[in-house]
Amino acid sequence: MKYHIGLDVGGMSVKGGIIDVKGTLYAKKVIETEALNRTDEFIGDMAELILDLVKIAKVKKEDVRSVGLGIPGTVNGKEGIVTYACNIGFRNVPLAEILSKKTGIPVYLSNDANCAALGEVQYGSGKGYRDAIMVTLGTGVGSGIILDGAIYEGRLGAGAEAGHMTIRAGGEICGCGRRGCFEAYSSASALIRDTKRAIEENPDSEMKTVAERDGKVSGKTAFEAYKQGDAAAKRLIEGYVENLGIGLVNLVNLFRPEIILLGGGISNEGKYFTDMVERYVNENAYGGASNPYVVVRKAALGNDAGLFGAAALGLGK
Amino acid sequence: MKYHIGLDVGGMSVKGGIIDVKGTLYAKKVIETEALNRTDEFIGDMAELILDLVKIAKVKKEDVRSVGLGIPGTVNGKEGIVTYACNIGFRNVPLAEILSKKTGIPVYLSNDANCAALGEVQYGSGKGYRDAIMVTLGTGVGSGIILDGAIYEGRLGAGAEAGHMTIRAGGEICGCGRRGCFEAYSSASALIRDTKRAIEENPDSEMKTVAERDGKVSGKTAFEAYKQGDAAAKRLIEGYVENLGIGLVNLVNLFRPEIILLGGGISNEGKYFTDMVERYVNENAYGGASNPYVVVRKAALGNDAGLFGAAALGLGK
Numbered sequence: 001m002k003y004h005i006g007l008d009v010g011g012m013s014v015k016g017g018i019i020d021v022k023g024t025l026y027a028k029k030v031i032e033t034e035a036l037n038r039t040d041e042f043i044g045d046m047a048e049l050i051l052d053l054v055k056i057a058k059v060k061k062e063d064v065r066s067v068g069l070g071i072p073g074t075v076n077g078k079e080g081i082v083t084y085a086c087n088i089g090f091r092n093v094p095l096a097e098i099l100s101k102k103t104g105i106p107v108y109l110s111n112d113a114n115c116a117a118l119g120e121v122q123y124g125s126g127k128g129y130r131d132a133i134m135v136t137l138g139t140g141v142g143s144g145i146i147l148d149g150a151i152y153e154g155r156l157g158a159g160a161e162a163g164h165m166t167i168r169a170g171g172e173i174c175g176c177g178r179r180g181c182f183e184a185y186s187s188a189s190a191l192i193r194d195t196k197r198a199i200e201e202n203p204d205s206e207m208k209t210v211a212e213r214d215g216k217v218s219g220k221t222a223f224e225a226y227k228q229g230d231a232a233a234k235r236l237i238e239g240y241v242e243n244l245g246i247g248l249v250n251l252v253n254l255f256r257p258e259i260i261l262l263g264g265g266i267s268n269e270g271k272y273f274t275d276m277v278e279r280y281v282n283e284n285a286y287g288g289a290s291n292p293y294v295v296v297r298k299a300a301l302g303n304d305a306g307l308f309g310a311a312a313l314g315l316g317k
Numbered sequence: 318m319k320y321h322i323g324l325d326v327g328g329m330s331v332k333g334g335i336i337d338v339k340g341t342l343y344a345k346k347v348i349e350t351e352a353l354n355r356t357d358e359f360i361g362d363m364a365e366l367i368l369d370l371v372k373i374a375k376v377k378k379e380d381v382r383s384v385g386l387g388i389p390g391t392v393n394g395k396e397g398i399v400t401y402a403c404n405i406g407f408r409n410v411p412l413a414e415i416l417s418k419k420t421g422i423p424v425y426l427s428n429d430a431n432c433a434a435l436g437e438v439q440y441g442s443g444k445g446y447r448d449a450i451m452v453t454l455g456t457g458v459g460s461g462i463i464l465d466g467a468i469y470e471g472r473l474g475a476g477a478e479a480g481h482m483t484i485r486a487g488g489e490i491c492g493c494g495r496r497g498c499f500e501a502y503s504s505a506s507a508l509i510r511d512t513k514r515a516i517e518e519n520p521d522s523e524m525k526t527v528a529e530r531d532g533k534v535s536g537k538t539a540f541e542a543y544k545q546g547d548a549a550a551k552r553l554i555e556g557y558v559e560n561l562g563i564g565l566v567n568l569v570n571l572f573r574p575e576i577i578l579l580g581g582g583i584s585n586e587g588k589y590f591t592d593m594v595e596r597y598v599n600e601n602a603y604g605g606a607s608n609p610y611v612v613v614r615k616a617a618l619g620n621d622a623g624l625f626g627a628a629a630l631g632l633g634k
Contacts (some may be wrong), residue, residue: 154573161570251479256471
């Protein structure tokens with residue numbers, strides 16, 4: 001049996017898992033470790049985690065074919081270099097080579113959103129599809145692009161940043177400093193911002209009741225009021241779906257994936273929501289019905305998508 | 318010596334050329350022929366043109382390694398099928414196979430904008446670059462994407478339609494029926510529309526003088542007044558460069574090409590114009606200076622880019 005290890009790397013913790021080619025999970029471990037200002041120690045902690053996983057899973061190290069890492073930042077996967085990842089304080093670190101020397105196992109890197117997309121295509125909602133785009137609707141909007149079964153990361157790993165596509169020039173301010181980004185309209189944070197505004201403008205809306213009951217406005221507030229038939233929530237959700245759809249149509253017009261996978265908290269709304277998005281995308285994509293249909297589906301692996309995808313980086317290598 | 322034939326296919330005429338691998342042109346011929354409602358005859362005319370070029374160039378047919386066609390529509394290059402091309406009335410035509418049987422030479426197809434991009438990368442302004450995007454600013458906005466030296470056409474050839482990326486949702490109406498497309502702001506037609514509006518609003522502008530002298534408003538009107546220091550023209554051109562830049566930044570954030578090539582009438586403004594665009598793109602692309610620099614340059618081959626690129630489809634095959 002051959003095994004693959006995947007690490008989902010964050011600034012405060014690293015989650016690791018060991019799987020076989022079918023995606024069976026043999027061991028999983030999370031370590032708390034600080035990355036900033038202690039790069040060497042942080043890399044040492046990751047090497048230890050890798051070797052720990054081998055032990056916990058009780059497999060032979062020579063049967064572990066690869067280690068894959070999902071990195072929160074810009075990665076040159078071809079060269080195995082973390083170009084720039086501010087959350088872990090890495091700049092031009094040849095991490096694949098360093099970790100490979102420390103562990104004796106070949107190491108592959110990619111961006112964490114790319115890994116999540118690969119994980120879904122290998123083991124989740126995108127199974128069986130070769131061309132897929134995964135968009136994660138969380139604090140920001142993450143995107144991973146799979147072309148013909150492999151991660152597409154742009155030249156030198158500096159592409160695939162769909163969240164910062166301008167869809168409404170001059171519009172809402174984005175975390176990146178520019179205005180009108182896809183992320184500034186489609187993230188959970190954007191929906192919460194817009195829900196607060198809508199409550200302000202429509203004090204009689206059900207959204208206010210829901211928010212008061214929950215003690216806060218969340219990404220679910222407007223959806224719940226929408227399902228209750230609230231008019232202001234309907235306008236808000238339809239606008240949200242339109243903005244999300246506009247960004248996705250832009251991606252469809254460029255890549256024409258077979259399937260779009262939606263992840264992050266908002267995607268938990270489930271099928272009625274992904275159906276609304278799927279309708280918008282297919283009605284508005286260039287060429288209409290004369291071009292191939294695009295499926296929109298909720299991602300399946302949740303927070304483990306990145307781990308599975310990282311492990312899958314070494315498949316077939 | 319090995320030769321490659323390229324055909325640039327239009328609804329009313331087909332332009333053909335025969336080149337060697339270095340791009341030396343041995344013969345060129347344009348035929349007037351109607352495509353609509355006479356598909357078989359049209360294909361026959363193309364076959365005749367191909368065999369004519371072999372004769373005119375006085376080369377042996379067995380030394381002609383390939384014929385490439387640039388098609389105005391959606392093409393599945395892998396299968397050699399014209400999926401949908403309304404200008405020539407083709408829908409699901411296995412053109413590569415048909416023409417190959419008629420001529421005895423292997424035939425390859427791609428979209429015409431993709432061919433133009435490949436032509437520039439092989440023989441024009443993009444020579445030496447492996448990752449390039451060409452954007453043609455004409456009546457519409459055409460786009461061709463070259464990744465690692467090869468045309469990227471999206472799955473089943475139904476991608477790479479950058480002109481219909483939304484950059485200002487709800488904005489100007491586009492020929493495709495939607496609003497706010499890149500094309501609706503960056504085409505020569507869009508600039509002419511905006512120049513007319515600006516003249517209306519600023520009757521004292523130099524733009525009016527230029528237009529009256531020329532007897533019409535063209536894509537050059539505002540640029541000429543801008544160079545004369547006209548304030549309204551300055552606002553207009555800066556806005557045009559911003560909109561063009563926004564669309565290009567979207568593409569950079571996804572693909573991170575080494576170079577962007579601008580074609581079409583507007584690109585004739587030359588270096589001061591491409592420099593303005595280059596500055597905007599690099600100041601606004603995601604990751605700023607920590608990501609690789611993107612060069613913006615005027616395309617070199619003009620109306621022959623498509624022909625050279627079509628011929629280049631068969632290189633290395």
